[in-house]
Amino acid sequence: MGITSKPVVFAVLAAVVILIGTTVTVFIPLFMPSTQPVSASIKPYTAVEQEGRDIYMREGCNNCHTQTVRPLRTEVLRYGEYSKPEEFAYDRPFLWGSRRTGPDLNRVGEKYPDSWHYKHLDSPQSMFEKSNMPPYGWLAKNRLDTQYSLKKATTLGYGYSESDVHQQITQYRATVTDENYPSKESRNNVTPPELRKELTEMDALIAYLQKLGRDVKNMEAKK
Amino acid sequence: MTPYVQGNEKSVPFDCSQENLEDDMSETSTEKYNFTIVRGFAFSALFWLVIGLIVGLWIAFEMFDPALNLTPWLSFGRLRVVHTNGLGLGFGLAAIFATSYYILQRLTRTPLPFPRLAQLHLYFFNTIIALGALSLFAGMNTTKEYAELEWPLDIGVVVLWVMFAINVFGTLIKRQEKQMYISLWYIISMTVAIAILYIVNNLEIPVTLFKSYSVYAGANDANVEWWYAHNVVGFIFTVPILAMFYYFLPKSTGLPIFSHRLSIVSFWALNFAYLWTGAHHLMLTPLPEWIQTVAIAFSIFLIAPSWGSVVNGYYTLQGNWDQMRTNYLVKFFIAGITFYGLQTIQGPLQGLRTLNAFFHYTDWVIGHVHMGTMGWVTMVISASFYYMIPRITSTELYSVKLANTHFWLILVGQFTWTITMWIAGIQQGAMWKATNPDGSLMYNFLDTVTSLYPYYKLRFAAGVIYFIGIMIFAWNLIMTVRQQPSQAEA
Structure with a gap:
């Protein structure tokens, strides 16, 4: 296992692995209007x-x-x-x-x-x-x-x-x-x-x- | 009889049970490495543990008798966040910093490259936690669970994390030992993941010095928050605790970890799968259904890597189970990993939609969380401290007998506590659902609450037992450190 002797490479790889699920289930929905739809009937708080x-x-x-x-x-x-x-x-x-x-x-x-x-x-x-x-x-x-x-x-x-x-x-x-x-x-x-x-x-x-x-x-x- | 365990694996990179065995005992080890910082964080952890538990007992009492809501700052709504943040950030992080600084130096055979920064890290950490507690008492609360601190303190937390990360990577880069043992992988992934989680979830727009609003709205805010909250549990209450487990179990038993390959597979699978699962906290809410379903699937998958570590722990003791009797530390590790195993079965199951519909919003979940924190997390941290503190102060543990008493008290306290909450959860869940033959609700809401008071009283009693166990733990370590001078002379 080469990467167990390369801490920085290891850290970058860990970050990539962590960001896959994050991107699919959190980041992408942030940019989908269907996640948080709006309605003209719902007014902001006074x-x-x-x-x-x-x-x-x-x-x-x-x-x-x-x-x-x-x-x-x-x-x-x-x-x-x-x-x-x-x-x-x-x-x-x-x-x-x-x-x-x-x-x-x-x-x-x-x-x-x-x-x-x-x-x-x-x-x-x-x-x-x-x-x-x-x-x-x-x-x-x-x-x-x-x-x-x-x-x-x-x-x-x-x-x-x-x-x-x-x-x-x-x-x-x-x-x-x-x-x-x-x-x-x-x-x-x-x-x-x-x-x-x-x-x-x-x-x-x-x-x-x-x-x-x-x-x-x-x-x-x-x- | 130990080495055969690893004999069937082609390349065993590193056997931590044998690492530095000789200089563990030598007088130079305490001079070569920076252990003052380890000691500082260990006792900070104990301090915040005691404070957090006192607050916990206070709010446990308020649950069946509101008379303790004496002032605004002692009301349940404010105190509950002092309890969760005090124990999660105060106790949890301090224990992680203490053990990480120890493990890092030992496994790399390298002293910390920036000892002054580490010292500053200790002072800064305690300042931020103290200010955090005060600000929560004062009602400066963003309401995002386990991220309640307001924005100036968020910046403080990020700064202290960077201070830690500099020493982590500094030590790893300058290390004397070629291979990085499993525990170091977990420390690396924690360092990276917590940074990402904390920053993304705490993005907020300040209104005043003490008030801000999240940049995300509604369902998105919920999704980001539970992605954070679930994974902050993962990367604070699982990943670094596994780092301790994989290091201190072999060290205290003299047995190498059963399978290096299993630990590699578990490590990457855990890191990959954890981040998909946050939405199981948002089952049947207005969050898009596909995010919930994906979360359920990955939650079930997570049983595999979690149990990878459980199996690895059990098999490490293969043929040496007598150590459960003869070695007081082993009990803590084995009970701890057992609770981890139960926790990681229970979690995915209660994430299933139908079961979640029944259990969610009840005390069942409170029981679930506390099995992890009072069982797994505290058991492993306790044993790690018992192993570490005598070695860094060149002395023996003050009393093994007290350590055993501590073990049994926290075991009985925790188990009574969690079982009580599971039963309370089942009862309330059933009462919420109960209908009369004509289809109307059988119980009004208040009936379902007051029916829980007997359980709340029992929970408080269990908490007291647990607290006594923790006080013995603290006392034992204080006395260990106090006897140091006379030992050093001898």
Whole structure:
């Protein structure tokens, strides 16, 4: 075996061997549009939803919640329509997860009112006594930091202008601080008085959760 | 009775069991080679092992009692990544660096060409791991499994990998021994593969110093990530552990490896096939089906090279099985390779579409991973350290009795741990699928979770047993090093 006395040749050969499978199953699919198809029905996240998604990532929610419903009978029964590739076109990174300590969240959007999420995030055990989910009430005590929202939307290629981002933020703030907001009471229960006129991290996280699986309904309806 | 094993092979290039046998014992060996660096990395590995396990116990408790989610930085979502990164990158890499620096120097009969760089590598490594742990506690998390570190630390990891690679190839190029033994091939392929995997998967666009977004979207990001995650397990928890196995088993038994030819075939087949299999982690997701199917096929194929090493290990002991009783190190290696064998059968099977539909997203997979890490990886690293540390400090192991206790505790702890998780996985998988006669679901999600709490408590107890075993391991090595001065005088 000549190559066992030539370390550099050996290393190059090893790299070639390693890159064959990599090229076929990873690099080539990257350049195939069919791997990650796009649909006009699936809209990018708004600035607030994206901030919520970043909080979801920061808190490592993906360690316990998946975001792919598999095409299995009982799974569709439990969560709803199975996941379609188009839904993830704006997901950088993907958040499919690998363990369901908690339920899948790909179809959680609009399943419950915002008030449900305020209560549940604040204290999962107050709603489900034996739940092992950590409480996240402290998210309502943090003002949402939006100073990088524009930069994030630009980096992600959402095509929002500065005024778009500004409008999305002020609009969502107006929604949750409105006197007639249906979840006003639950929100006020968890939000300290000085932040009730502001956007909190919990507001953004709920905005994100409510977006999950929302657009795919339109896509399916058009089919 | 040993040499006949290799008698039927035409060209036996190198018999590592006989290599440097005389200067193993000589006083000059510790002066000729740079063993300070080996010792530094070995004790760094022990440190991160203990930290990683404490975090592991903490999150194991949180699984059945959320009261331990005391602060944001102690919440499960943040701690789980501290556990996986602390043990994978902290313990795993440090142990690999320690043993690689040792194996490299011994098998090439060449001291490290850049000892100062190696020293810097040690400091830099521990700095990056410490900063990594802090940043994960703080929630700077890219969420890509086993690649959660944010971009500045990714650059740090790449730099420390280059520092390592320079000494690896420097030593190999300047080597005194003509042929490169099997273990060196595995070290080379690890060095190359990890560099490719880490860089490709961590390509991201920074937004701030602490935040970035992946360059890949959706299904592509998933495909790149699991290609990485699967192979980082392959090239950190398999390839370098095989390098240790192929080196330290013959060294500690005095028996040459059974078949050199089998190891060649296994090596290339493993390196070729591993990279095709990542998508078995994405079964029944929106990833294109052909990528999933190709992954299943190559996963089944991978049983062959994996078992090539298992068979090679078992047959090496042919006719000398009494060493299981008389040589405390052999137990670790044989138990370790047995878990590797079980692991590499279980893995491909649970990748099959139908079985995967049942087991995926349950604790079964958690059990699978931990048989590999707590069984195979830690067993082989333990024995390698027990072999190495007394030799580089010119002393005897502090206590063989303690080493035996360590062995039995981690064996019982690990086995209880993994079996508990397999049963929990089967139970939850069945409950998710169960339907009433009218076709409706029998259990709501929470019922399937709370039914697992007894298993989670047992898992925590098994983890404590395992942890005690590891503390004995650490204690034994600390005491070994501490007794060194008096031995040196004698």
